[in-house]
């Protein structure tokens with residue numbers, strides 16, 4: 087497959103016949119929308135808490151709809167494993183999230199304290215998210231496929247006060263490390279069935295005793311203010327522990343505006359975001375944006391399967407679909423004929439995020455759905471979509487599109503060390519077209535992260551000369567379309583999940599046979615990248631296939647399959663800088679047969695490295 091930048095020359099622009107669209111797009115004239123937009127005006131689409139008491143995401147997403155004609159409208163439609171569905175109306179969601187809030191209050195979980203989830207996509211997850219917002223506590227979702235170590239680390243860093251999970255996930259991932267988490271006071275099991283594990287509570291029983299019937303639901307919502315913390319999303323960096331990105335209630339203004347412009351949400355939409363709420367996309371666009379718009383959101387409780395997904399698109403009459411490149415590549419691999427026989431005529435807009443979207447995938451959408459795929463770009467820190475392809479705008483396959491109204495994007499010139507070039511007290515911007523720089527955004531949009539929890543210095547380092555530096559490298563063409571080039575750091579993107587190499591290396595080094603490890607991402611046709619580890623063994627260990635499998639198994643058990651290395655190679659000499667840092671850049675260049683670049687800081691002279699032992703995929 088071609089990358090986006092290569093695609094610039096090979097793939098013709100896709101034009102649109104807007105007059106033939108089944109509904110008129112929300113954004114018709116890009117330049118005019120940018121000119122006329124202001125965040126204050128976007129905020130006017132929100133209601134605010136009754137009596138001007140403040141702003142709360144749950145009220146905007148649920149209770150204001152439940153108080154009006156949308157009370158009986160389907161808010162969330164869950165598709166079970168057997169294809170049957172169960173729904174929660176806006177009215178149901180208001181009551182059930184109100185009950186969850188009452189439970190938190192009865193336990194004394196306070197404002198600003200963190201409530202974590204480790205759950206599949208069950209109704210309890212959604213009511214817990216919204217109920218937590220209602221009390222003014224902070225929600226932190228964890229991906230249920232994480233292994234015990236990422237779970238423990240995030241609960242610890244986020245000082246989780248309460249955790250909502252299942253019996254099985256608790257037993258496997260939390261109970262063994264519970265005594266290392268003194269802050270974790272309450273574990274609420276959604277499936278305790280009257281018999282909670284020792285040290286846990288039965289959520290159903292607590293909910294039954296916390297019926298807010300007759301209560302003034304809106305009155306029960308804490309008077310949170312726009313700048314109060316609402317969400318904590320952990321994301322991985324190149325070094326150190328995962329970073330907890332802080333988002334505030336004001337973010338809902340961006341979820342609303344981006345849902346309107348980049349996802350083109352209209353009130354009658356049946357909208358499906360395939361991302362898990364354990365990741366930022368599943369929270370911002372799987373829960374908040376669709377509910378704020380009052381649409382019906384589909385939640386598939388199962389994992390990706392080509393036939394199942396086509397069936398859901400057809401049977402649920404999905405109109406707007408937001409998915410990811412890895413998923414699209416898997417569907418492409420399964421073959422376009424799998425879509426045959428499924429009536430996809432309800433679909434009117436398809437968008438994708440999370441990794442570079444190959445131009446082939448953009449165009450493939452036209453064959454299978456009759457619609458091109460619209461790529462958009464954002465990250466955990468931005469909290470919402472920043473750059474997008476819009477329904478009414480021509481697509482240049484391979485490009486991420488153009489900045490949203492209200493978003494100022496630029497490219498910052500970088501020096502040989504990857505640092506922004508500073509000139510006259512400011513950073514030097516790349517102004518010529520098609521020249522690479524670090525993608526930067528002018529701070530000030532509502533869903534921008536407000537900090538990394540307890541890591542002021544790490545937060546500060548993300549800014550230079552009045553810009554937020556995203557860590558991604560990109561180009562901009564003469565017409566203002568942005569093209570993703572690559573990440574500016576060593577962070578790995580595998581199946582849309584951001585993986586910090588340091589986290590994986592630290593885990594590998596806990597294996598008794600491992601002396602040191604260097605971890606990189608290597609290209610993969612479906613997952614984008616897969617994690618590959620280079621491992622130096624402690625003396626007395628032999629580089630055997632059994633040991634290789636044992637180390638991979640060890641990492642899988644601790645980190646979970648989504649994070650652990652898929653490939654492992656033994657090496658006798660990891661390349662390091664003189665200060666002892668593993669040169670992942672060099673590992674990667676060697677792996678890919680690319681130029682090795684400047685080796686002046688290399689500790690091990692080139693050529694001294696013995697032939698690595700080739701490893702395989704388990």
Ligand code: AMP
Pocket residue numbers: 321366438439440441442443461462463464465466467486556557558570572573579582583584
């Ligand atoms: P996360 O914070 O986990 O959402 O990951 C954000 C990162 O994913 C970005 O900084 C990019 O490196 C990558 N990413 C997200 N969307 C795109 C896209 N449309 N094209 C290329 N890379 C993307």
